[in-house]
Amino acid sequence: MENASKALLMAGSVLISLIVISLLVMSFTSLKNLQQEKENIKHIDQAEEFNRQYEAYAREVYGSEILSLVNKIDDYNKTEAENEGYTRIEISVNFKNDFNYSTYFKKGVYDSTKLLNEIAKVGTNKAIITELKGRKFKFESFEYDKNTGRIIKINYSI
Numbered sequence: 001m002e003n004a005s006k007a008l009l010m011a012g013s014v015l016i017s018l019i020v021i022s023l024l025v026m027s028f029t030s031l032k033n034l035q036q037e038k039e040n041i042k043h044i045d046q047a048e049e050f051n052r053q054y055e056a057y058a059r060e061v062y063g064s065e066i067l068s069l070v071n072k073i074d075d076y077n078k079t080e081a082e083n084e085g086y087t088r089i090e091i092s093v094n095f096k097n098d099f100n101y102s103t104y105f106k107k108g109v110y111d112s113t114k115l116l117n118e119i120a121k122v123g124t125n126k127a128i129i130t131e132l133k134g135r136k137f138k139f140e141s142f143e144y145d146k147n148t149g150r151i152i153k154i155n156y157s158i
Contacts, residue, residue, distance in 0.1 A: 043148070043149075044149065051151050055151075063135045065137075091112045092154070094109045094155070137156040142155075
C-alpha cells in the first residue's frame with residue numbers, strides 16, 4: 001500500500017511537471033508569434049509610408065510632374081535599391097502617338113532609362129521641353145512587389 005501511494009505521488013508529480021512544461025512552451029510560442037506579428041505590422045507600415053510618396057501621383061499629371069517623378073525614381077534606384085537591396089522602381093509611359101511631330105518621344109513605351117535618355121537628347125530645345133511639361137499624362141496603374149508590398153512600377157499613357 002505504501003508503494004502504491006508513492007507511485008501515485010510520483011505519477012502526479014510527473015503529470016504536474018508535464019502540465020507546467022506545456023504551459024511554458026505555449027507561452028513561449030505565443031510570445032514568439034506576438035513578436036512576429038509586430039514585425040509584420042512594422043513592415044506593412046513601412047511599405048505604406050513608402051508607397052504614399054508615389055501614390056500621390058495616381059492621377060492625371062503634367063509632364064513636369066512626370067519629369068520630377070522620373071528623377072525621384074532614378075535617385076531611389078541609385079541609392080536605396082542598390083545599397084539597401086530593395087527592388088528597383090520602374091516607370092512606364094506609353095506614348096500612343098508621336099510627340100509633336102518631332103524626332104523625340106516617338107510612339108511607343110518608355111521606361112525611366114529611355115525617358116532620361118530621350119530628355120538628354122532633347123537637351124536645351126525649350127520648345128519641346130515646354131510642350132512636354134504642359135502635356136497631361138493619364139495614370140494607368142501601379143504594380144506592387146508581392147513580398148514587400150512596395151510599389152515597383154508606375155504606368156502612364158499620353
